[in-house]
Amino acid sequence: MKDTKEKFSSITLSLHWIIAIVFICMLTVGFYMTNYNAFALFPIHQSTGILLFILILWRVIWRYINGWPIPVSQYSTVERVLARIVHWLLIIGILLQPISGMLMSAGSGNGLYVFGLELLHANLDSAGKAIPIAANIGELGENIHGAGANIMVAAISLHILGALKHHIIDKDGSLRRIFGKNI
Ligand code: HEM
Ligand code: HEM
Structure with missing residues (x-):
């Protein structure tokens, strides 16, 4: 079932809320x-993030x-x-973070490991210390992950404020719709 102006499909609603809640938990645990x-x-952190990535891909394709x-x-x-802009930031951010x-x-x-399942073998020396296999890619990832986390905190805050503004000031059905209500 597709989204309509009056009602979101159960897929849109489930993906929005599962990803929203798990993503906020991931930010909290990460910091x-x-x-x-x-x-x-x-x-x-790693295992949940990789599993969430599968749902995120589904969500982006669905969107x-x-x-x-x-x-x-009318606004x-x-x-x-x-x-x-905020919706684009959120969609790009949920992809880039994992x-x-x-x-x-x-x-x-x-x-790379998902609850013990090895996806990519760790490259360890005899003392068990990790030896980079592509240090520049690792650093690029680290920079994007750190900056992205802060940008996502700002984008999610704006997004929640926007949703509350719709509900309290505009008194429209935006917030009710994302909770599955028919408007
Ligand atoms: C926790 C409180 C949250 C509330 C109250 C909320 C509320 C909403 C509402 C009302 C919409 C519909 C917008 C419209 O009608 O145009 C929406 C859509 C959206 N939300 Fe949230 N949201 C929350 C958390 C999040 C989080 C944490 C993320 C991302 C990590 C997120 C990402 C999105 C995206 C990308 C859309 C666009 C539609 C879609 O792709 O499903 N939201 N949200
Ligand atoms: C869904 C997504 C994810 C979110 C929201 C997220 C969020 C965060 C946050 C907020 C931090 C702290 C950043 C800082 O203080 O600079 C962090 C750190 C970290 N995350 Fe994630 N993360 C996600 C997925 C992943 C995945 C899938 C991996 C690995 C496969 C990963 C690996 C790491 C590592 C290694 C750190 C420590 C970085 C450091 O020490 O500089 N994260 N994450």
Whole structure:
């Protein structure tokens, strides 16, 4: 079933909310892990991120097939452009975050693992320390991952503020629609 102006399909709703909740948890765990040196959390961070990537790919293809949501009423050009920019940032951001994470781990020689399942072998020396297999790719991934995380915090905050503005000030059905209600 496709999205309509009145109602989102169950696929759009499930993908939006599963990815939104898991993504916010991933940001929280990621910042906690680096700020408090809690790298015991890394296997969970990595495994969840790689699995989420599969759903993210599905969501991006789904968005491509469905087109962007039809606004529930008429808004100013500034609002429409701002909403479109933030939606693009969110879509690109949810793709780039796991991709850059994988590039960082793979490039730095730490391999790729999903809950113990080996996708790419870690390149370790005899003391168990990772030897980069492509240091420049690892660094590129690290830079994108760090900057992307901060940009996503800003984009998600704007997105939530926008949704609340629709609900409280415009009193339109945008927020009700993303909770599966018929408007
Ligand atoms: C946690 C609170 C959130 C609320 C209340 C919320 C609310 C909404 C609403 C109301 C829409 C529909 C916009 C429209 O009618 O044009 C929407 C769409 C969208 N949201 Fe959220 N959202 C939340 C979290 C997130 C997060 C964390 C992400 C990304 C990581 C995200 C990504 C998107 C994207 C990309 C769209 C465009 C439509 C789509 O691709 O499904 N949202 N959201
Ligand atoms: C869904 C997506 C993901 C999100 C939202 C996310 C988010 C984050 C955040 C917020 C940080 C802390 C960044 C900082 O403080 O500079 C972080 C660190 C990290 N993430 Fe992710 N991540 C995701 C997926 C992945 C994946 C799939 C991998 C690996 C395969 C990965 C590997 C790492 C590593 C190695 C660090 C530590 C970086 C460092 O020490 O500089 N992440 N992540």
